[in-house]
Amino acid sequence: MIKVLFDLKKEYYFNSLQPVYEEMRKDPEYDIQFYVGKDEKRFLGIFLLPQRKQIEERLTKLGLKITNQTSGFDLVICGDVLKHPERYGDIVRVHLDHGVGTKTLRIRNIQKQKGYRYHVFLEGEYWFDYIKSLGWENTADFYLTGLPKLDPLFWEGYYDNAKLTRNLGIDPNKKTVLFAPSYKPSCISYVQSRITDLLPEYNLIVKLHPYSWGGKYASHSQHKFYEKLAKKYSDVFLIEKEDYDIYPYLFLADTLISDTSSVINEFLALGKHGIIYVLPESKLKHSDGMKSVSIDPKDWLEGAFPKMYEPNDLLPAVKSALDPIPEMKTKLHEYRKYFFTGLDGNSAKRVKDEIDEIMKEK
Numbered sequence: 394m395i396k397v398l399f400d401l402k403k404e405y406y407f408n409s410l411q412p413v414y415e416e417m418r419k420d421p422e423y424d425i426q427f428y429v430g431k432d433e434k435r436f437l438g439i440f441l442l443p444q445r446k447q448i449e450e451r452l453t454k455l456g457l458k459i460t461n462q463t464s465g466f467d468l469v470i471c472g473d474v475l476k477h478p479e480r481y482g483d484i485v486r487v488h489l490d491h492g493v494g495t496k497t498l499r500i501r502n503i504q505k506q507k508g509y510r511y512h513v514f515l516e517g518e519y520w521f522d523y524i525k526s527l528g529w530e531n532t533a534d535f536y537l538t539g540l541p542k543l544d545p546l547f548w549e550g551y552y553d554n555a556k557l558t559r560n561l562g563i564d565p566n567k568k569t570v571l572f573a574p575s576y577k578p579s580c581i582s583y584v585q586s587r588i589t590d591l592l593p594e595y596n597l598i599v600k601l602h603p604y605s606w607g608g609k610y611a612s613h614s615q616h617k618f619y620e621k622l623a624k625k626y627s628d629v630f631l632i633e634k635e636d637y638d639i640y641p642y643l644f645l646a647d648t649l650i651s652d653t654s655s656v657i658n659e660f661l662a663l664g665k666h667g668i669i670y671v672l673p674e675s676k677l678k679h680s681d682g683m684k685s686v687s688i689d690p691k692d693w694l695e696g697a698f699p700k701m702y703e704p705n706d707l708l709p710a711v712k713s714a715l716d717p718i719p720e721m722k723t724k725l726h727e728y729r730k731y732f733f734t735g736l737d738g739n740s741a742k743r744v745k746d747e748i749d750e751i752m753k754e755k
Contacts, residue, residue: 474509489541564628568648572597
């Protein structure tokens with residue numbers, strides 16, 4: 394029996410781990426448990442309150458086995474590098490990134506933990522080429538399997554647009570724009586001055602990053618503005634903070650507006666044209682000077698996804714994304730092929746097969 398620990402540092406990482414869990418739980422060779430991190434949120438602008446107990450209760454209702462131990466396992470599967478990796482002992486470490494965008498944090502965190510080797514599963518050629526450009530290809534063991542997190546987008550009938558449209562109260566006769574910004578750096582403060590220009594011609598769904606609600610990493614102002622907007626306009630649909638799964642809304646939307654968020658590439662995976670807000674350069678570096686994104690936003694999906702440089706670009710960008718010219722469609726196909734391997738709903742199976750081999754060698 395192989396003892397497996399799924400390390401859930403943040404609750405919203407669950408989507409990146411769940412497809413592999415579903416594959417592994419079919420195999421009686423694996424004994425699976427989940428460890429939940431604090432996942433803190435800020436209260437009254439001062440106090441950090443851990444959410445572990447509430448998250449554990451939600452996972453228990455899903456039938457998952459919860460543990461408060463990190464040692465004594467053979468294998469750990471995580472959505473980011475392990476916090477305090479020494480606590481896990483001599484263990485096989487599998488890294489399934491919780492995002493599929495261009496933020497360099499995913500490889501930067503792995504490279505910083507030099508004493509700990511990870512098996513890292515990548516969504517496609519682009520990311521491995523970028524890692525090689527840094528000279529970090531020997532930092533971990535890399536596998537091009539596609540990313541399990543994307544699998545549900547390609548399971549026939551898994552998402553029901555008609556049902557979601559009814560549940561939200563969306564006008565089915567209008568195109569739907571999804572606004573899903575990152576929390577930092579973010580286009581939230583730029584876009585909000587013109588976001589109502591989309592009304593009433595379009596339905597507007599607003600899906601904020603989980604950190605935009607918590608107050609720890611971003612100001613509470615990020616959600617308060619859109620809470621007021623949703624109350625004022627019947628065409629605005631703000632997704633509740635407890636609903637961290639953006640995929641049903643990506644699947645439903647006709648176009649997407651975001652900035653540095655991984656949802657840009659996830660929308661690309663669906664074969665749809667989104668819109669990238671290009672933020673000022675000063676906001677795109679880590680504290681040590683390393684670029685926070687692997688592609689200059691001006692060049693990211695250039696020719697396939699329209700760009701916004703200022704709030705006034707909003708309506709022209711939306712119209713372009715909803716009615717793409719042939720050249721845009723061709724570029725989208727090229728990017729999709731380069732960024733992703735195996736958009737077939739079977740990435741979790743490929744990852745599980747690789748894990749089986751890793752554990753046999755172990």
